[in-house]
Amino acid sequence: MKCHQLGDNRWFFFNIRLMPFMALILLSSVVATAQSPRSNEQIKEMIAGFKSDIRGPYKDIRWFCNDGTFREPKERCPEPSPQRARYKDEVIALGKTNNIFLGQILSTTIHDEFWDAANANSRAKQYQIEKYLRSVDDGWVLKKGQYYRGAIQAEDEQNWGYHFFVNILEKDVEVEKNFFLIREAARDITHQGDDNSAQTIRSISLVISEEYPGFMNLRIKIHGQPDASDIEQIRNFKTRNQSKLNESLSARFDELLKEMELYYRPVQKSSFSKYTKRLTKGSEIATMTERFLAEYYQMPSGKERIRKVSEQLYSIRGSMLSLKKGGDRLALMDISLLIEKMLLQDLQDWQPQTIYDLHHATYSLGLALAGTGYLETHEWQSISKDLVPSTQQEISLASLKNYFERSRSLVEWETGMVKAIYQPTVTLFSGFEPLANGFIDDRVRSSLLLPLGRFVGSQGDFFAKKAGLTNKVLDIPYQGHMRGLNPGYAFGELVVSEGTEVIEVESNRIYVFEQPPADLKPVAGIATVSEGNAVSHVQLLARNLGIPNMILSKENLIALKSYAGQKVFYAVSNSGTVMMKLDKDMNAEEKLLFAEKKRAEDKIRVPVENIMLDNNKVVNLREIRSNDSGKLCGPKAANLGQLKAMFPDQVVEGMAIPFGIFLEHMRQTIPNESISYWAKLNLIFKESNDKLDAGMSMEEVDLYTLEELAKLREAIKKIVLIPSFVADLESSFVNILGKPMGQIPVFLRSDTNMEDLKDFTGAGLNLTVFNAASREKILQGIKDVWASPYTERSYKWRQKYLLNPENVYPSILIIPSVDVDYSGVLITKGVATNDSEALTIAFSRGAGGAVDGQAAESYMLLENGENIMLSPSREPFYNRLPMTGGTSKNIATYYQPILNQSNLAKIRALSDDVKRILPNTPGIESEGPFDIELGFKDDKLWLFQIRPFVENKKALASTYLISISPKIDETITVKMNAQLD
Numbered sequence: 001m002k003c004h005q006l007g008d009n010r011w012f013f014f015n016i017r018l019m020p021f022m023a024l025i026l027l028s029s030v031v032a033t034a035q036s037p038r039s040n041e042q043i044k045e046m047i048a049g050f051k052s053d054i055r056g057p058y059k060d061i062r063w064f065c066n067d068g069t070f071r072e073p074k075e076r077c078p079e080p081s082p083q084r085a086r087y088k089d090e091v092i093a094l095g096k097t098n099n100i101f102l103g104q105i106l107s108t109t110i111h112d113e114f115w116d117a118a119n120a121n122s123r124a125k126q127y128q129i130e131k132y133l134r135s136v137d138d139g140w141v142l143k144k145g146q147y148y149r150g151a152i153q154a155e156d157e158q159n160w161g162y163h164f165f166v167n168i169l170e171k172d173v174e175v176e177k178n179f180f181l182i183r184e185a186a187r188d189i190t191h192q193g194d195d196n197s198a199q200t201i202r203s204i205s206l207v208i209s210e211e212y213p214g215f216m217n218l219r220i221k222i223h224g225q226p227d228a229s230d231i232e233q234i235r236n237f238k239t240r241n242q243s244k245l246n247e248s249l250s251a252r253f254d255e256l257l258k259e260m261e262l263y264y265r266p267v268q269k270s271s272f273s274k275y276t277k278r279l280t281k282g283s284e285i286a287t288m289t290e291r292f293l294a295e296y297y298q299m300p301s302g303k304e305r306i307r308k309v310s311e312q313l314y315s316i317r318g319s320m321l322s323l324k325k326g327g328d329r330l331a332l333m334d335i336s337l338l339i340e341k342m343l344l345q346d347l348q349d350w351q352p353q354t355i356y357d358l359h360h361a362t363y364s365l366g367l368a369l370a371g372t373g374y375l376e377t378h379e380w381q382s383i384s385k386d387l388v389p390s391t392q393q394e395i396s397l398a399s400l401k402n403y404f405e406r407s408r409s410l411v412e413w414e415t416g417m418v419k420a421i422y423q424p425t426v427t428l429f430s431g432f433e434p435l436a437n438g439f440i441d442d443r444v445r446s447s448l449l450l451p452l453g454r455f456v457g458s459q460g461d462f463f464a465k466k467a468g469l470t471n472k473v474l475d476i477p478y479q480g481h482m483r484g485l486n487p488g489y490a491f492g493e494l495v496v497s498e499g500t501e502v503i504e505v506e507s508n509r510i511y512v513f514e515q516p517p518a519d520l521k522p523v524a525g526i527a528t529v530s531e532g533n534a535v536s537h538v539q540l541l542a543r544n545l546g547i548p549n550m551i552l553s554k555e556n557l558i559a560l561k562s563y564a565g566q567k568v569f570y571a572v573s574n575s576g577t578v579m580m581k582l583d584k585d586m587n588a589e590e591k592l593l594f595a596e597k598k599r600a601e602d603k604i605r606v607p608v609e610n611i612m613l614d615n616n617k618v619v620n621l622r623e624i625r626s627n628d629s630g631k632l633c634g635p636k637a638a639n640l641g642q643l644k645a646m647f648p649d650q651v652v653e654g655m656a657i658p659f660g661i662f663l664e665h666m667r668q669t670i671p672n673e674s675i676s677y678w679a680k681l682n683l684i685f686k687e688s689n690d691k692l693d694a695g696m697s698m699e700e701v702d703l704y705t706l707e708e709l710a711k712l713r714e715a716i717k718k719i720v721l722i723p724s725f726v727a728d729l730e731s732s733f734v735n736i737l738g739k740p741m742g743q744i745p746v747f748l749r750s751d752t753n754m755e756d757l758k759d760f761t762g763a764g765l766n767l768t769v770f771n772a773a774s775r776e777k778i779l780q781g782i783k784d785v786w787a788s789p790y791t792e793r794s795y796k797w798r799q800k801y802l803l804n805p806e807n808v809y810p811s812i813l814i815i816p817s818v819d820v821d822y823s824g825v826l827i828t829k830g831v832a833t834n835d836s837e838a839l840t841i842a843f844s845r846g847a848g849g850a851v852d853g854q855a856a857e858s859y860m861l862l863e864n865g866e867n868i869m870l871s872p873s874r875e876p877f878y879n880r881l882p883m884t885g886g887t888s889k890n891i892a893t894y895y896q897p898i899l900n901q902s903n904l905a906k907i908r909a910l911s912d913d914v915k916r917i918l919p920n921t922p923g924i925e926s927e928g929p930f931d932i933e934l935g936f937k938d939d940k941l942w943l944f945q946i947r948p949f950v951e952n953k954k955a956l957a958s959t960y961l962i963s964i965s966p967k968i969d970e971t972i973t974v975k976m977n978a979q980l981d
Contacts, residue, residue, distance in 0.1 A: 035096070035097060036097065037097045037098050038094055038097060038098055040431040040432040041432075043094070043098070043100065043431075043432040044432045044433075046090060046094070047102070047140075047141055047432065047433065050102070050103070050141040050142075050143075050145065051139075051140070051141060051143040051144065052143070052144065053144060053145060054144045054145065054147070054148060055085070055088075055144075055145055055148050055151075056103055056139075056141050056142045056143070056144060056145020056146070056148060056151075057087060057088055057091045057102050057103035057141050057142075057145065058085035058086060058087060058088065058103065058145060058148060058151050059085075059086055059087065059088045059089070060085065060086055061073050061083065061084065061085050061086070061150045061151060062083070062084075062085075062086055063075070063076055063077045063081050063082075063083050064077075064081055064082050064083070064084065064107075064108045065077035065078070065079070065081050066079055066081060070086070073150070082107045082108055082153065082156045083150065083153060083156075084105050084107055084108065084150075084151065084152060084153060084156065085105060085148065085150070085151035085152065087103065091103060099116075099119055099122060099123070100126065100428070100429075101123050101126055101127075102130070102141050103130075103141050103142060103145070104123075104126070104127050104130065105151070105152055105157070106127075106157050106160045106161065106164070106189070107153065107156035107157055107159070107160045108160075109160070111163075111164050111167050111168070114127075114164070115168060120424060120425075120876060120877075120891045121178070121181060122424070122425050122428070124181070124185055125181075125421075125422055125425040126425060126428075126429070127185075127188065127189070128184070128185065128188045128422075128439075129422075129425060129426065129429050129436055129439050131188050132199065132203075132436075132438070132439045132442055133429075133433065133435055133436060133439075134146075135199060135200060135203030135204075136203045136206050136207065136435060136438065137435055138207065140433075154190070157190055158190045158191060158192070161189045161190050161191030162191040162192065162330070164189065164191070165182070165186060165189070165191055165326070165330045165333070166326035166327050166330055167326060168182060168326075169182065169326040169329040169330055169333070170325070170326035170329070172321055175320055175321060175329070176321070176895050177893045177895050178893075179317065179320070179373045179895070180372075180373030180374065180417060180421060181373075181421055182333070183333060183336070183337070183372065183373050184373070184421075184443070186330075186333050186334065186337060187199075187337065191330070192274065192275075192334060197259055197262060197263040198263065198446040199442060199446055200259050201222065201226075201256065201259050201260055201263060202222065202442060202445065202446070204252060204255055204256040204259065205218070205219045205222045205256060206219065207252060208249065208252050208253065208256065211249055211252075212241075212244075212245070212249055214241065215237065218230070218233060218234060218237060226450075228264040228348055230260065231257065231260050231261060231264065234253065234256060234257060234260070235257060238250070238253045238257075264345065264348075266345060267338060267341055267342045267345065269293055269297055271338060272289070272293060272335060272338060275331045275332075275334045275335045275338070276289055276290065276331070276335070278327055278328070278330075278331035279328055279331050279332070280323075280325065280328055283323070283328070284319075284322070285316075285319050285322065285323060285328075285332060288315065288319070289332075289335060292308075292312050295308065296308060296309065296312075296342075301346055301349045301350055302350050303350065303352075303357060303360050303361060303364070305346055306343065306346055306347065306350065306361065306364050306365075307360070307363075307364045307367075309339060309342060309343045309346060309368070310343065310364040310365065310367040310368035310371065311367060312339055312371075313336060313339055313340060313343070313367070313368045313371030313372055314367050314368065314370055314371035314380075315371070316332055316335065316336045316339070316371060317336070317370070317371045317372075317373070317377070318377070319332070320332060320333075336371070336372065340368070340372055340448065343368060343448065344448065344451075347448075347451045352455065352458070352980065353979060353980060354976065354977045354978060354979060354980065355395075355400070355459075355462055355974065355975075355976055355977075355978055355980070356389060356390075356976040356977060357980075358455055358458055358459050358462070358980070359387070359389035359390070359403060359459075359976075360389050361451075361452075361455050362387060362407050362410070362452065362455050362456065362459070363384070363387045363388060363389055365448050365451065365452040365455070366380065366383070366384065366387055366410050366452070367380070367384070368448055369414050369447075369448050369449065369452065372447070372448065373417070374413075374414035374417050374418070374447070374448075374449065375410075375413060375414055375417065375872075376872070376894050376895050376896075377895075378895075378896065378897050379413060379869070379872045379894075379897075382869040382872075382897075383406060383409065383410060383413070383869065386402065386403070386406040387403070387406060387407065387410065389976075390976060392976065393975060393976055393977070394973040394974065394975055394976065395973065395974055395976055396970060396971060396972065396973050396974075397463075397466060397467055397968060397969065397970045397971070397972045397973070397974065398970035398971070400462075400463050400466070400467075400974055401463060401467070401968075401970065403459070404456070404459045404460055404463045405483075407455075407456045407459055408456055408460070408481070408483070409870070409871065410452070410456070411449065411452060411453055411456050412551075412871070413871060413872055413874075414449055414452075415444055415449060415554075416855060416871075416872075416874040417874065417894070418440055418443050418444055418447075418449075419440055419874065420855065420874040420875070420876050420894070421876070422439065422440055422443070423440065423876070424876055424877075426439050426440060437498070441554060444554075453481075453553075456480075457478055457480045457481060458480075458980060459480070460479075460480025460481070461480050461981075462978075462980060462981075463480075464480060465981075466972070466974055467966070467968045467972075468966055468968070469575070469577060469966045469968060470577070471577055471578040471579070472577075472578075472579045472580070472581070473556075473560075473578055473579065473580040474560070474563060474568075474580055474581065474582070476556060476559035476560060477555070477559060478553060478555050478556055478559075479556075479578075481552060481553035481555065481556055482527075482550055482551070482552045482553075482556060482578050483550060483551055483576050483578070484548070484549070484550045484572035484573065484575075484576035484577060484578050485549040485550055485551060485572070485576075486546070486547060486548060486549040486572060487546070487548065487572050487573060487574045487958075487961050488525070488546040488547050488548035488549070488571070488572055488961070489525075489548055489569070489570065489571040489572075489590075489593060489958070489960065489961065490510055490524035490525035490547065490548050490569075490570050490571075491524065491567070491568070491569050491570070491583070491586075491593075491594045492508045492509045492510045492524040492525070492567065492568070493508070493509045493510070493565065493566070493567050493568075494509075494510050494512070494560065494563050494564055494565065494566055494567070494568045494570075495509050495510065495511045495512070495564060495565075496511075496512045496557060496560050496561045496563075496564040497511060497512065497513050497514060498514055498557060498558070498561070505521050505523050506523070507521070507522045507523060507524065507796060508524055509523060509524055510523070510524050510525040510526070510527075510568060510570050511523050511525070511526050511527070512526075512527045512528075512552070512557055512560050513526065513527070513528045513529070514528075514529050514554075514557065515528065515529065521792065521793045521796055522547075522796045523547065524547070524570075525547055525548040525549070525570045526547060526548075526549045527549065527550045527551070527552050527557075527570075528549075528550075528551055528552070529551070529552060529553065529554050529556075529557055548570055548571060548572040549572065550572055550578050563582075566582060566583075567582070567583040568580050568581065568582055568583065569581050569582075569583060569585075569586045569590050571960070571961065571964060572961075573961050573964045573965040573966075574961050574962065574965045575965040575966060575968070577964065577965065577966060579964060589960065590960075593960060605803045605804050607630060607753075608753070608804075608807045608809075610630065610631050611630065611631055611659060611753065611809065612631050612632050612658070612659070612660065613659055613660045613663050613809075614660055615632060615658045615659075615660040615661075616658075616660045616661050616664050616724075616725070617658075617661075617728055618655050618656070618657055618658075618661075618725075618728050618729055618732040619632065619633070619637075619655060619656045619658055620655055620732075620736050621637065621640060621641045621644055621651075621653060621654035621655055621656065621736075621813075621815075622641065622644060622645075622653075623641070624637055624638055624640075624641030624642075624656060625638065625641055625642050625645065625921075625922070625923055626638050626639050626641075626642040626921055626922065626923030626924045627922045627923025628641070628923065629753075629923060630753045632656070632658050632659070632811075633656045633657075633658050633659065633751055633811035633813070634750075634751030634752050634753055634810070634811045634813075635751070635947055636749055636751040636813045636945055636947075637654070637656035637751050637811060637813040638923065639924075639945070639946045639947065640654065640813065640815075640943070640944070640945060640946070641656075642918075642921060642923070642924070642946075643943050643946055646913070646917060646918075647910075647913075647943060650940075650941055650942055650943050651942070651943050652815050652816050652818060652942065653736055653737055653738075653815075653816065654736070654737075654813060654814060654815035654816070655732050655736050655737075655813075655814050656751070656811055656812065656813055656814070657729075657782065657811055657812040657814065658811050659753065659809040659810075659811050661725055662786055662809060662810055662811065663678065663809065664722065664725075665677070665719055665721070665722060665725075665786070666678040666681070666716075668719065668720070668722075670715055677712065677715065677716060677719065680712055680715075681712060681790075681806060682806050684705060684708045684709060684712065684806075685705070685805060685806040687704075687708075688701050688704065688705045691704065702796075705795070706792050706795065709790040709795060710790075710792075712790060713787040713788075713790045713791065714787075716783060716786050716787040716790075717780075717783050717784055717787050718783070719783055719786070721779060721782070721783070726779070729741065737816055741775050741778055742773070742774050742775035742778070744773075744816055745771045745772060745773040745816070745817040745881065745882075745883060745884075745885050746771075746772055746773075746778065746814050746815060746816050746817060747768060747769065747770060747771065747772075747813075747814070747815050747816075747817055748767075748768065748769040748772060748778070748781040748782060748785050748812055748813075748814055749768045749769075749785075749812065749813040749814075749815070749945075750766035750767050750768065750785045750788050750789070750810050750812065751810065751811045751812060751813045752766060752789055752808050752809060752810045752811070753807075753808065753809045753811075754789075754805075754808045766785070766788040766789050766791075766794055766810065767784055767785050767787075767788035768785075769781035769784060769785060770817075770847070770848070770879075770881070770886070770887055771817045771847075771881040771882075771885050771886055771887060772885060773883070773884055773885025773886070774885060777885065782812060785810060785812050786810055786812075788810070789808050789810055815944070817847075817881045818847075818881075818935060818937055818942050818944075819847070819880055819881040819882075819937065820846070820847055820849075820881075820935030820936060820937045820942065821845070821846075821935075821936055821937055821938070822843050822844065822845045822846065822849055822898045822899070822935065822936055823843065823844065823846070823847055823848065823849035823933070823934065823935030823936070823944075824841060824842050824843030824844060824849040824856060824857075824933075824934065824935070825841065825842050825843075825849075825931065825932065825933055825934075826839060826840070826841045826907055826910070826911065826930075826931075826932040826934060827839065827840040827841070827929060827930070827931055827932075827949050828911050828914060828915055828928055828929040828930045828932070828949070829928075829929035829949065830860050830862075832860065832870065833860070835860075835862075836929070837862075837863040838860050838861060838862050838863060839859075839860070839861040839907070839908070839911050840858070840859075840860055840861075840870075841858065841859050841861065841899075841907060842856040842857070842858040842859075843856055843857050843858075843873075843898050843899055844856045844857070844873060844875050844878060844898070845873070845875070845878035845890070845892055845898060846878030846879045846880050846890060847878075847879045847880065847881050847887070847935070848879055849878070849935070854873075854875040855871070855873065855874035855875050856871070856873055856875065857869070857871065857872055857873040857897065857898045857899060858870040858871045859899070859904070861904065861907070861908060861911075867904055872894060872897075873892065873894060873898055874894070875892055876891070876892055877889050877890065877891060877892060878890050878892050899936075900939075902939060903936055903939065903941075906941045907934075907941070910932075910934070910941065910943075914928075914930055914932065914946070915928055915930075918930065918946070925948075926948035928948070928949070929948075929949040930946055930947065930948060930949055931946070931947045931948065931949040932945065932946045933945040933946075
């Protein structure tokens with residue numbers, strides 16, 4: 001070590017002694033840095049470097065010997081071994097820190113590490129996504145590295161792929177749980193000299209259109225409605241534009257034509273031989289396959305052949321587990337992929353001519369898509385009975401409508417499967433590579449979902465014409481894909497949010513989301529590609545406040561992007577039709593809807609006349625009833641106490657921290673200030689009103705109020721808890737819950753006096769602390785819950801309805817955690833149909849199910865005993881509640897339904913009891929319907945909350961909405977052989 005002039009010996013020897021210690025600190029710092037996850041910006045820089053490097057993400061080529069050593073290319077291992085590139089050190093580090101794997105070479109990769117089951121198979125999905133990125137971005141990380149000779153050996157990759165699939169397919173549980181993913185992976189991982197020509201065709205056409213914009217119309221055709229006629233159109237286009245094409249572009253056209261000719265070449269019977277010969281000779285499935293092929297090639301093209309092929313795909317899936325060898329199962333999987341290609345080609349040669357043809361094709365493709373994994377078997381069984389084509393010569397408009405709506409559900413369920421499986425990994429990649437967002441759309445367009453979507457769209461057009469029922473959304477195509485969820489109307493700037501990026505929303509704008517955020521702040525109107533579920537907090541709030549809401553397709557969202565930034569009028573009628581027009585096209589009646597500011601009497605006042613603020617003792621849930629709501633505590637505790645009395649074995653023990661304890665703490669003086677928390681709160685709202693009276697705009701007042709509330713909120717989070725209250729709480733844990741505080745995990749639920757008012761639900765606005773286990777977290781959780789009514793989101797939703805927001809008092813409901821297997825919401829009416837005798841339920845696996853907008857398993861339970869599945873679960877992860885506190889994230893599967901028949905029967909019985917008893921209970925100011933949160937643990941039903949289900953009566957009764965709701969005579973009949981336009 002070199003020191004300053006070496007003149008000060010004391011300094012020199014001091015630093016000599018420090019050198020080992022300093023070196024250790026330096027080494028620790030380097031190790032910590034190396035192990036820190038890379039940011040998306042750092043990964044972007046890394047990828048940019050790989051793109052310009054002739055070796056891409058690789059550093060050299062080596063022989064990989066069986067003993068784990070490497071040898072130079074000229075020095076072979078003693079035994080036969082694979083040769084391939086080694087990854088750069090930063091690529092290896094990225095896999096360790098971020099679980100992101102770039103430039104994956106499969107040979108020598110351990111099967112289980114690639115399958116990556118602990119991370120929802122992320123590494124295998126990353127391989128598929130990167131293969132897509134390479135196809136649309138000229139090699140992506142291998143832009144130059146794809147020419148690095150010897151880096152990847154095709155024969156070794158194919159050999160690895162074969163043994164990987166044999167290994168994974170030998171496991172029954174993997175085939176059951178991950179059939180769709182395994183089958184999709186078999187498209188991308190070479191294992192039998194196979195390929196994915198459809199993706200290659202779309203990728204080349206995308207690259208050509210970006211380099212030569214004149215090709216865009218043909219590219220759109222290839223991506224949206226591909227067929228064999230595209231070959232001649234492309235050939236003619238190239239001839240017409242030959243003089244304008246450079247050598248590289250001309251070569252790309254040649255490559256595209258070659259791929260398309262291969263792809264559209266009819267599948268020959270001989271193409272199956274390399275797969276059928278791998279099946280165990282004489283096995284039932286081998287015989288079935290040979291019989292199918294013999295019959296298929298004798299059948300004329302048309303809907304009967306399409307049905308035959310679809311049935312075969314479904315049979316193959318059902319037969320998979322009857323085979324015991326992984327090799328047999330892989331051969332059957334490859335046969336399935338080839339038959340799917342045959343079906344896609346058959347669909348090019350036949351187009352439906354009548355409504356019967358459309359129904360026939362819809363049923364067949366639903367069956368085929370269940371066979372290819374886009375639906376689980378139990379899901380197909382639940383919906384297929386509604387999709388069997390009628391054998392009658394005529395069908396009523398009511399039946400036609402029902403068939404169309406179930407067909408549309410079919411498409412939503414199946415596209416939902418692709419998103420559920422791949423979206424988390426796509427989101428991971430899109431953070432550093434936006435092109436990854438195109439992956440899911442590419443998978444959908446390469447599948448049978450593309451023709452099915454067209455057929456269902458044609459159904460919608462046919463029904464709309466016969467019923468005089470049409471959406472009028474600007475001039476975008478595929479309007480039959482839209483349907484209204486909540487009636488209402490809005491005016492504002494249109495914002496289109498593609499992907500899952502986080503955006504800051506404004507209350508005067510209309511948002512089109514790929515998927516709405518669970519913590520959505522107030523907006524003027526919403527439309528979503530992913531509905532989530534009809535009883536999530538977001539949907540209930542939108543319904544309560546009359547915010548128009550519709551579901552639409554990804555194609556609709558893309559089309560609406562051209563109108564983003566413009567002001568539009570948007571309305572959803574009571575019957576679910578949708579209207580959207582530019583502001584310049586609004587008629588006088590529509591302009592009048594927004595001509596005046598809403599009057600103060602449209603708002604409501606939180607009742608505080610009977611509130612009891614002198615109670616400063618924790619209250620046992622057994623001592624609370626519904627008529628205590630708004631007096632002693634909020635409705636969560638009051639109604640749960642009522643439920644505890646009605647259903648003592650199905651409601652946990654619990655306690656409430658009443659309003660009085662909150663106020664007692666708020667009357668303390670803020671540290672370093674001369675004002676109490678309570679006085680400060682009232683001063684904020686007084687000054688806000690003064691500013692409004694002085695002419696300040698609402699936007700400026702809101703900004704001031706939120707800034708001041710943010711300061712108060714942080715102060716409340718640090719409030720000193722009064723010792724007598726803490727002592728009372730500790731004794732209540734022992735006396736009521738049976739264990740000392742810190743030895744039993746609990747939920748802390750905000751329970752204000754502004755929730756569940758007659759005209760306002762307040763669902764999900766304030767904080768719930770999940771599964772707090774330690775004493776410190778429980779005590780801090782109480783402060784956090786008290787502070788939560790003053791968040792921006794809670795304040796803005798309240799401001800839409802409340803005249804006296806300063807009089808919002810939070811109580812807290814404390815209940816022990818129940819680590820439920822699945823949980824959800826019950827609404828004691830048919831939300832979608834407005835049927836007062838039906839029930840609507842939505843459940844997700846684990847705790848906190850359905851309320852946060854998950855793609856939940858939803859049903860409508862009819863009075864006649866029929867259970868109609870509205871949607872299957874498509875949520876990839878779920879929460880469990882460990883005894884140590886907090887939540888643990890678990891990976892979901894879909895091969896079994898969440899709710900069993902016993903669960904459904906118990907829900908029906910519960911609803912009967914609630915509807916019979918609750919309206920006659922003192923303190924319950926509602927005849928129903930009711931909104932109930934519940935869960936199941938080991939098939940036992942537990943109740944967690946009940947509240948009135950609040951809808952926006954003004955939206956439902958609006959004369960304007962009535963005027964745009966078409967009247968449909970559902971008794972009119974239509975001939976099944978009626979010709980389509």
